[in-house]
Amino acid sequence: MTTSTPLPPCADGVDARRWPDVARVPRSTLRAPIARALALQAFARLPIRVGTPDGGLPTAGGPDAPLMELHRPDHFFRRLGRDGLIGFGESHMAGDWSAPDLPALLTAFADGYGALVPRPLQSLRAVALPTQPRADRGTRAGARRNIHRHYDLSNELFALFLDETMTYSCALFDAADPAGADGLAAAQRRKIDRLLDLTGVGEGTELLEIGTGWGELAVRAARRGARVVSVTLSAQQRDLAAARVAEAGVADRVQVRLSDYREVRGRFDAVVSVEMIEAVGERYWPVYFTALDRLVRPGGRVGLQAITMEHELMRASRSGYTWIHKYVFPGGLIPSVRAIEEQVDMRTAMRLVDRYAFGPDYAETLRLWREAFAAAEAEVAALGFDSVFRRMWNFYLAYSEAGFRSGMLDVEQLILERA
Template identity: 35%
Template sequence: MRFLPHLLKRFVHKGRLVVIGPDGVRHAFGTGEDGPEVVMRLNDDKLDRELFFNPELVSAEAYMDGRLTFEDGSSVYDFLYLFSINRRGLASHPVQQALRRGWRAFKRWHQSNPLGKSAKNAQSHYDHPPEFYRLWLDSQMIYSCAYFPTPEASLEEAQEAKLRHIAAKLKLEPGMRVAEIGSGWGALAIYLAKLGVHVTAINVATEQLAESKKRAEAAGVLDRITFFERDYRELTGTYDRIVSVGMMEHVGVNHFDEYFGTVKRLLAPGGFAMIHAIGRMSPPGTTAPFIRKYIFPGGYVPAMSEVFTSLERVGLWTADCEILRLHYYWTIRHWRINFEAKRPEVVAMMGERFARMWEFYLVAVELGFLHGSNMVYQLLLSKDRDDVPVIRDFIVDEERRLAAPDA
């Protein structure tokens, strides 16, 4: 190997990485302390150079294609764990610094989500067959961060607790009009409809909407939910409450003002909104190249400074902010374990390359919430300062009421 050792000598400080080249020669990097030992084989002469110049993207693509494999009991989880605890060493390399400057230069282009393109970007991820997602999500098919009362809670318990936590923050009354921007497979809309409100739920993913309608009908609340295949910018009317879960990550930093401006436009007098999304505690950055190319095209996890700067420009009050730090790590860990258990069925349904891609994705994001800067935030937003109760005790009180057996 000619190129890769220059990078790995600076990169691997914790743990140990053994790289077996195409010629069978083993190269070891790292002390073996404070981390796992990973044995990786390069099955292609070109990988030495390709990994040196773009390790984050090429390692994923090479694993998907079988050009990069793991041996001696090592796995892609071990490899990405090693990467996650050594990420600062990678970022310090001059070639990687230049690469990141290039990504930042094209940041706004990468996150361009005008009408039409926004829908195509979302559909590329969410319009896989519902049967695929059913294999590894909870029974309600909730594909967003759960809310764990304790780390030991089951995924089912934590997702039900998340629905209850959000409903408590919305402070609903029977007959209210609620808009849900980005409705997934309908679990939240169904939960809220059962509380006696009417929900207008919008989504741009056709498969999700079809499945949502089936679920709402089975739950007996289809008459209280109106589903639309529609971009958030196309929604009209006014609503007492607006809720958006796991949607803002798809907006793109260029469109934050448009997104929050739409929320402001849709709020009825005295109403407020609850926004739940992934953020980062670090300064503004870019989307990792593998995630951007294969998983969430057009997606971006914003720094909180970018979120609040947009809210300042739009003129919305942030009445409450809660940061969920490890909850998504626990959530994705459940998803990954479920996925691994169902992997043969995924391969039969979607193919080996897709299974490897999804495996790489789930492991990468799980560890991003454990060792990286990612977290989840929940905001309550209003047009006037006192539209949201000024004492937040109402959230806990309502959450306990909803959790009562006779609720």
């Protein structure tokens, strides 16, 4: 008589068809004890608290330190042993652990990033970590798939946590801004206006926007008298952006196209691209910067807004496949400013003439988005997004906020001028 190997347990209440790797709890017979030992070492060095059903684990945090509540420690260590930081995120999606103040906890982890893996093992990360799937590369077909997976989730979903401008990138705050959504809207318009000012967009300017979003930048540029071509790979964004352009009364000056930037022809007085380079992928940076150089007229300017990280951290993470890649933004890589400058020098006749960093503003932007998303939980559920998705999205917003609060991430506006 033969016996079949028992299936691993599933997380309660998780749709295994929609979330197969969240529903399935790995055995990790060998790796789980190792992950537990490494995690306990890290916990003992971090200013956090870790609670378990049986009490608590030794940590370096005092009574006011951020709390991580391990509801199912065994599942947590098994996921961590099999998939590392991907398993860390999936464990939260499954409900294996939670935190009353998730951004504060994740910021503590980010601040202590170097202590999470013992130094003798750090050199093995590049070998041990999974690499990005070939299907996620930024080919024309791959880029369309990647953008569809995130930006075509639902315009209604994004409207629940973005402000009235429907701007999904870092805002630029001023101390005089009112609190809440009104202040966020003002800060988003300020960010856009700064980029348009520095690229010289005004009456008669022929402007190309790479990455439409939901149309606010195109509308503001058209109200200055510019003629705008805006391209996006998201069908849902294209449709809503075109409707917002028409509602604003500037449809005669704005074309919103469902198109890859590589397909755009002609030359423009100015080109702007807000937080789109992160989706390009390192393999296609030469194509992207060559296109910018081809598309802007001599004497014209290119305005980029880019999330950035330190160069050495970028190099260490350049080929890795992370939780963010798997569940939120497939295929991309956050560049360093040095990497951008190298591409500009090698591929273009442009030079960097202005740069402005405002990373703390992104932490604040993300906080406001996260709080609005949490407040709209019932509405999100009514759109058909289940509890796993809601935990995933909250984790994504808190994870990103922690990156900016810790200084691991920054955001900059970079102005390039073509000779």
